[in-house]
Amino acid sequence: MAETSDSVLPLVSVILVNHRGADDTIECLRAVREDLDYPADRLEVVCVDNASGDGGAERIRAAEPAVRVVESGDNLGFAGGCNLAARHANGQVLAFLNNDARPHREWVRAAVAALRAEPTVGAVASKVLDWEGRHVDFVDGGLTWFGMGYKRHAGEVDDGSHDAARDVLFGTGSALFVRAELFAALGGFDERYFMFYEDVDLGWRLNLRGWRVRYEPRSLAYHRHHASMAGISEAREHYLLERNALATLYKNVSDETLAKALPAALALAVRRATARGEVDPTQLEITRRPEGGEDGAAVPLDRSALAGMLAIDQFVELLPSLKKSREQEQRDRVRTDADLVPLMRKAMEPAYPLPRYLAAHDALVEAFELDGVFGRPRKIAVITGDAVTERMAGPAIRAWHMADVLAAEHEVRLVSVNDRVSPPESRFPVVAARRRELAAHVDWADVVVLQGHVLEMVPSLKDLDSTKVVVCDVYDPMHLELLEQGRDTDDERRAKDLQGVTKVLNSQLRRGDFFLCASERQRHFWLGHLASLGRLTPGLYDSDPTVRSLLSVVPFGLPSVAPRRTGPAIKGVRPGITADDKVVLWAGGVYSWFDPLTLLHAVHRLSRRRDDVRLFFLGMKHPNPDVPEMGMAERTRSLSRRLGLTDEVVFFNETWVPYGERQNFLLDADCGVTSHFEHVETTFAFRTRVLDYLWSGLPVVTTDGDSFADLVRREGIGVVVPAEDPDALAGALERVLYDEDFAAECRRRMVPVRERFTWESVLAPLTEFCRDPRPAADRLAASGPLVRTPAPGRGEAVRRDLALLRDYLDAGGPLEVAKRATGRLRRLAAERLHRGR
Structure with missing residues (x-):
């Protein structure tokens, strides 16, 4: 603010x-x-x-x-x-x-x-x-x-x-x-x-x-x-809570809700009182009558039981004045009960863990059909194609945190179409699903949040007439990645793969009700896609000129809790790296669109004048075995060997660090680095693992050209260097590693930046959408033009045809006129045939 x-x-x-x-x-x-x-x-x-x-x-x-x-x-x-x-x-x-x-x-x-x-x-x-x-x-x-x-x-x-x-x-x-x-x-x-x-x-x-x-x-x-x-008894507290809850309910719910909720609430208050006071509820049954006539002896009654009964009595006493308040509230309200159900969080919560009480709660909810009155929790399926395990890559991490944040308000399940699902402990279910099983999860959900190729696996969901609300997470421009990734394949296959991925993305862009991207740069890119597919309609634009109700920025995020070390990781642990060395960390994988080769040359040059510099690659092998190793990984290992750096200055962690342990490696580093080539993929990429540098307070050295370079430069949290310039990169690393004042200032500037990137903050657009999900404006039924262009009169039609004739003659002469006339006759014949059917 x-x-x-x-x-x-x-x-x-x-x-x-x-x-x-x-x-x-x-x-x-x-x-x-x-x-x-x-x-x-x-x-x-x-x-x-x-x-x-x-x-x-x-x-x-x-x-x-x-x-x-x-x-x-x-x-x-x-x-x-x-x-x-x-x-x-x-x-x-x-x-x-x-x-x-x-x-x-x-x-x-x-x-x-x-x-x-x-x-x-x-x-x-x-x-x-x-x-x-x-x-x-x-x-x-x-x-x-x-x-x-x-x-x-x-x-x-x-x-x-x-x-x-x-x-x-x-x-x-x-x-x-x-x-x-x-x-x-x-x-x-x-x-x-x-x-x-x-x-x-x-x-x-x-x-x-x-x-x-x-x-x-x-x-x-x-x-x-x-x-x-101090001095207020527990029974008196119970009395006030019971009475005031009934008054609050009576005043504020709609007539329809009150008709079902109030009788059930009164009955539940009685059961709560008898259960709390351990009152024998059957003591007045006729079968319990003592021999020789009625038992007139006094019955002891716990004050906590009495509190509930007196609360109902005094609620009745207040009804005349409460009725006037209710009339005022109902007259002035502008929102429905259903609008507020998300803010109630868990409206069907029983609240008291007393066995007899819980049984009554369930019976009353069923008898009065209260689930339908207050609405069940919204059901949201987050579906990813990535492996969800202790060792997660970017797409799975993003899906995981979406599910976690949404689970605070909704019933959420995280579904992976990957066979490898062995997740950490969570407050939401995580399940693996084969392709044929996906439809059941889609049918269960009110809202589907999906990534990658998932939409292609559920034909019913892909149907443009489907009424299911779909959120498409397009933070990963797969077709741009494929331009680089596909360099290792033959030309024909590369072209077909690119065509296929572009088709997948276009299907999402035609079908989705709400889209998430990772940066403002990406947002401009996807707006162009949506416009070319006809999604930016006049109706949508008039209601929302920013178009953020259709496409919003949701970057990758950070945990709200600061990283806490649970054990040593690099310094003093990895042979060749001492506790006093300066560690440069490469936090992500090694893919074809990155440029670790220039980084190796830079570290090689820097090591000649600084013998304590070390470069550590955090994960060379992707945790999902379905993702093949790219040629850049082996080129990186090979160059490191040729320069004599491997296990002396440069170190490779060949496995993938578990997501819950990555903080130990980050906290052992002195700066974070990412370097890439200058191309289209870079322009619209969002380097997700760079956020871990922010999380752990590591000054950042990055190549220019992507949205993170803009952030580093704007916020002063590191150094931005030109692409493929080993000398500039070596100088930048030397500055952040050995200029203590500069590094400290970078860390100080990171503090407010970190707060902007917590998962709760970055996912706010998705959270807001899921509180009131609805189809996109151009996907609503009967969303055609409200005011249509009137049919032209006979004189106007003649003038229009003459104008077209002149244009055709100017464009191509008599042959063009004949071609256009033939096309028009065919269209008219097709229209007559259609009407005849």
Whole structure:
């Protein structure tokens, strides 16, 4: 996001509610005033003392005189206290913060940046960690079909995998920003809730009105979980959660959904209460009647069971006022329940692991057909032709991460048409499928994401009349690769192979509903392809002049978590390479479009003046045995032997390093290198393994001409050299290896670049598409011209024919006129024959 001048930042009102927790409140207020990177004159702090009665308000005033302290006459709860503070606030943005939390320095500035950058964002949900910053408190919100919100991933170790911004259904009230005008228009938090789920309800209502709630991980806070709830019993907490969940469900779902969901939710609340309190549900059965008449003895009832029953009772009590709120919400909503199901994450989640309760949950879901009401998870099949094993090449790695990111919101399976499928552990199924088995996976899926030749293997999917939504990943321009790869074959075979691959790509480009490419250079290239095939229709262009709804850039990505060494790899391990040597790493395979030969000459020259330089090729043999070794690999080995470099200066790892171990090799290197020839393949290529250099902080030396060279030059993260210039390449390697200041600056500049290339970030276009997948505009049924050209009148037709006659005479004389006339007569005869049928 672009930085905003402090002079145009909005006034932010930070709101806290105190109830008998003055020590926590004072500590929090001090952090807000002293630690935030936000102009003091654009920040106000409002604290409501919620009838503490312990002198807390006076203590807060004395400790923090700059804070506006508002005292309530009664304990209004969290919802009422926040609303009271909001009425006393002057800011354009309201920042709600629990009094037992502390904000990170960037907490306000990052949230304000998100609000300013995206006008459709009505609220920003902060990332919240525990007090020590090790475990997750809030990074995402989920909602069950019976109205209970929950914090997804709560309690998990914060490993960096939740550091990509995304839309959520709601944020946690412990750290939440809302546009003040919007908060007032919605009536603020629902004060009937007192506490619990008021933040879920607010987020739901925001989304129904078309506003977005945006999770922004850079807006960070730390929370002493439940410190503000000291003295509240578990039974009372259950009571509030049960009652407020029913109220939230009742207010916000549509009439159609409510008719099925509310009866089931009420029944489930009863079962939840009896299961939680271990109540004997059969004790009043007639067959259990004691001999001698009714047993009038009192029956003990656990308070946790009583909580659920009283919650339903008080929900009924609130119905008259809730009905008015419901009418308002239904009148003002602009989005459907189905629109919000993806934001609910896992709507059919049972939530409580109690056996009797789980049985009732499944029975109610089936009886009321709730799967159809809230929608099952969207089913997405990611299909690759590459081997999915511990040793994966680029296409499989890309497919793997697509499946992983999409699995956070959908039911995903990764399918490989390669026999070699022995994947690492994953949260999604990975299966091998023969060609004849692919149709079953396609039929199962709502959306198919495919690569390479997969479309050719499923004729039904290739059919242009198919309604299945297809995403084509064309990050690999196979026909351009084949121009280089095919040099080792005979001319006739090379021409046929090129023709076949081009046909495969054209089929994808005609059929796909959404396309992914790897760079802006590729995007220009594929736009030309799509235009030549007639896909860039006036209707598509008028609705989306950028055409990004059809073709979007999704580069290769990086893990969100920084590389962590799990063992030694090169230095001190490989004979001939000591711990003090300078290691140049070639991270990918050796293919025909690369130029490792110039690199060998450069390293040879550099080694004459620097005896500690070493070049390490990470993987010479492709992990997929179906991919033959290219001639360039043997030429590289041969030249290294002739120059006397092998196992002295140059080292070859003949196998392929397992994907989960590559970080050890990267962390043992001092710089990363890639060199290639200057040709068309280079212009549109995307060197996927170069991203590993960014991930591990290796300065990059690269040949000019591709999109990565543009990135290295623009961001200052290495050196770009001309093609086939060993002296320039040797000089560049010497600079990044031995100029410590330059190398350190390259590493410093890599930090923000890395953040842009995390898988969660780069896959955002695919994630967004899969949340609301639909056929491409030109593939919709009845998508012909809305306004057609009227048939010409008789006089206009005569004038047009005379004009054509003149053109034909000018072009070729009487012979051309006769030729055109014959062609026209044939067309007319064919039309009459067709009408006769």
